[in-house]
Structure formats: structure tokens, C-alpha cells
Amino acid sequence: MKDEKILGEERRLFILNSLLKADSPITGGELASRANVSRQVIVQDISLLKAKNEPIIATSQGYLYLKTDAVKEQFFEKIIACNHAPEKTKEELYTIVDHGVKVKNVIIEHSVYGDLTASIMVSNRREVDEFLKKIKTANAGYLSRLTDGLHLHTLVADDLEKIQNACKELEEKGFIIT
Known part of the structure; x- marks a missing residue:
């Protein structure tokens, strides 16, 4: 059978x-x-x-x-604007997930297609490594290559302070556009 x-x-x-x-x-x-x-x-x-x-x-x-529970946990979301070279992607994602923050997606504004959004859904280094390995194995380019490194991420966490701390470190490293 x-x-x-x-x-x-x-x-x-x-x-x-x-x-x-x-x-x-x-x-x-x-x-x-x-x-x-x-x-x-x-x-x-x-x-x-x-x-x-x-x-x-x-x-x-x-x-x-995407399950909807009767009792919803409270989550905070924030969209951030970033700009960096493709080789800095791992550092950017590690910085975010190391603060207990999930990277929900990447968004770019394409000159022809408008907003393009791709789900990433990584929340720890192992998931980041798997994501980057899939990009490499598929010989796929990052969406941000279409916009010279400019892109948005939606960040999600159960505590707003986690997002704020991640953003502070990203800003210190020169990833965030303010």
C-alpha cells in the first residue's frame, strides 16, 4: 500500500x-x-x-x-529599510536573529513590477544558514540585487525591545537606512 x-x-x-x-x-x-x-x-x-x-x-x-489560535500571543512587527552588499546578508540576518527576532520577509520596490515580497521566515542561525544554502544551491540571486542593495524586512518578535535592540545593532553596523 x-x-x-x-x-x-x-x-x-x-x-x-x-x-x-x-x-x-x-x-x-x-x-x-x-x-x-x-x-x-x-x-x-x-x-x-x-x-x-x-x-x-x-x-x-x-x-x-498559518494557524489562528483562539488565544493569540502578542507579537510586534516593524518594517525596516536596509542597504548592503550581497556578501553582508549573512551578517545582517545573524544580527537580527541573535536578538530573538524573526525575519518574516524581504521586500523590494521594482521599477517595473512594483513591490516584490518574498517570505524568508528565519528566526535562528541554523535557519539562516539553510536559507543561504538554498540561495547558493539554486544559484538564485538576492532580490536586493535588483535595487543595488536597498530592501525592506518585516521583523517579528514577542517583545518590542528585542526588535529595538536588533535595530540598534543593525544601525551601528551600517545596515539600516534612517
Whole structure:
């Protein structure tokens, strides 16, 4: 039975349940392996689920279902403007996560496409390293290359002081544009 493919709606329900039960992101490859289908089939299924307004996001670590809890924890968000060379990305991200702050995304303003946003969702050095490894392995460029290093990040933390401390250190290192 393990070699049997999970088909159509049953597979999408399987994906949805897997994401709902997960405490961390699940890669498309892992979902494909569990359902005995290709990763491309999973990508298409995720698109169909998103079209049905399921709150699924793709991060550099895999897919996440954005759960809404009855009792919401209080989180603080702040958007910061940064500018640096691509080789400083690791230092920038480490500086942020070392303060207990999550980097939710990167945003650039493109001259043709307008605002482009990419989910990053890193909150510790291991996740930063995984993200940077994926960029390198995929031979993908940073979005900030399209804007000569200028970009925005949405920072998230459970304590506003953590964000303020991260921003202070980023400013001292010359990353933040004030």
C-alpha cells in the first residue's frame, strides 16, 4: 500500500492535514514522498489549496499553514529599510536573529513590477544558514540585487525591545537606512 499514489482531493486533504499537524515547515519533497507523487504535483496542489483560501505560505524551509489560535500571543512587527552588499546578508540576518527576532520577509520596490515580497521566515542561525544554502544551491540571486542593495524586512518578535535592540545593532553596523 505504501507505493500507492494518493489521488486528487484525498491528496489535498492529506496535505492540508499534514500541514495543520506540523509544528515546523514541511518541504514539498517530503510531502511528495509521503503521497508517492512528484514534487510538482504537490506544488500544484498547494496552489489549488491557496485558491480555496487556505492560509498556506511557502518559506525557505518548506510549507506552513498559518494557524489562528483562539488565544493569540502578542507579537510586534516593524518594517525596516536596509542597504548592503550581497556578501553582508549573512551578517545582517545573524544580527537580527541573535536578538530573538524573526525575519518574516524581504521586500523590494521594482521599477517595473512594483513591490516584490518574498517570505524568508528565519528566526535562528541554523535557519539562516539553510536559507543561504538554498540561495547558493539554486544559484538564485538576492532580490536586493535588483535595487543595488536597498530592501525592506518585516521583523517579528514577542517583545518590542528585542526588535529595538536588533535595530540598534543593525544601525551601528551600517545596515539600516534612517
